[in-house]
Amino acid sequence: MGRIIAIANQKGGVGKTTTAINLSACLAEKGQRVLVIDIDPQGNTTSGLGIAKDNVDNTIYEVMLQEIDISDAICKDIFENLDIIPSNVNLAGAEIDLIDIENREYILKNAINTVRNNYYVILDCPPSLSMLTVNAMTAADTVLVPIQCEYYALEGLTQLIHTINLVKKKLNPLLELEGVVFTMYDSRTNLSLQVVENVKDNLKQNIYKTIIPRNIRLAEAPSHGLPINKYDTKSSGAESYRMLADEVMSR
Numbered sequence: 001m002g003r004i005i006a007i008a009n010q011k012g013g014v015g016k017t018t019t020a021i022n023l024s025a026c027l028a029e030k031g032q033r034v035l036v037i038d039i040d041p042q043g044n045t046t047s048g049l050g051i052a053k054d055n056v057d058n059t060i061y062e063v064m065l066q067e068i069d070i071s072d073a074i075c076k077d078i079f080e081n082l083d084i085i086p087s088n089v090n091l092a093g094a095e096i097d098l099i100d101i102e103n104r105e106y107i108l109k110n111a112i113n114t115v116r117n118n119y120y121v122i123l124d125c126p127p128s129l130s131m132l133t134v135n136a137m138t139a140a141d142t143v144l145v146p147i148q149c150e151y152y153a154l155e156g157l158t159q160l161i162h163t164i165n166l167v168k169k170k171l172n173p174l175l176e177l178e179g180v181v182f183t184m185y186d187s188r189t190n191l192s193l194q195v196v197e198n199v200k201d202n203l204k205q206n207i208y209k210t211i212i213p214r215n216i217r218l219a220e221a222p223s224h225g226l227p228i229n230k231y232d233t234k235s236s237g238a239e240s241y242r243m244l245a246d247e248v249m250s251r
């Protein structure tokens, strides 16, 4: 126990947050203690799990500025077995605020180290290879990369893998690529199938067997502040994220 997974892809809108929320919720449903940390100033994981992001005082921003202890930023049991550290737009300033701090790449790692033993920790990264994403990769044991089944799927992947390797070399020698998970798969189109085949041919990395389908219920759930297993427990989205949770647990 005590595994830390960063969900990262600098491409926007590929399903990072949807995966962070629903993988966390499905791991929690299976009895694992989960801490999901929102490391994106957009705060989509925070609001998607029903927290009014603009009304929270203790966020990951205050933790990174070392104004509060990480344990004081944890919102406990928002669902059974599921804790969260929220984020909001204030986090956008962190890069500048921390510019003079020595070893700023390790801030998140040092904070998480004091609580990690109790948890699966899931980190939802912003769509960039910024200081925040580097902090997440430095803190993490593995990086999980969601890839949207669309034409430009492979674009940027080389850069992402290069960054992971750089972090591994300079900051976190034990970092591994957890694997790639395909998202928003549309079985009615040839394109989705072609993208999966193409990525499989080009990527010599772990690829999860579970493929997340395009499912409208997954897109609706955040507006109700619920993970998919609570919003529509029998939907294809819920079933697929449960399968992904099983695969993650078996690794």
Ligand code: ATP
Pocket (backbone or CB within 6 Å): 011, 012, 013, 014, 015, 016, 017, 018, 019, 040, 042, 044, 125, 126, 127, 183, 184, 185, 212, 213, 214, 215, 216, 218, 219, 220
């Ligand atoms: P960003 O880079 O902005 O953080 P992201 O990578 O976190 O984006 P999401 O926010 O998870 O991506 O997803 C982008 C949009 O696609 C959202 O509106 C989300 O509801 C929708 N979406 C994600 N996965 C699915 C899916 N499997 N089926 C249908 N809609 C989905």
Ligand code: MG
Pocket (backbone or CB within 6 Å): 016, 017, 018, 040, 044, 125
């Ligand atoms: Mg997101």
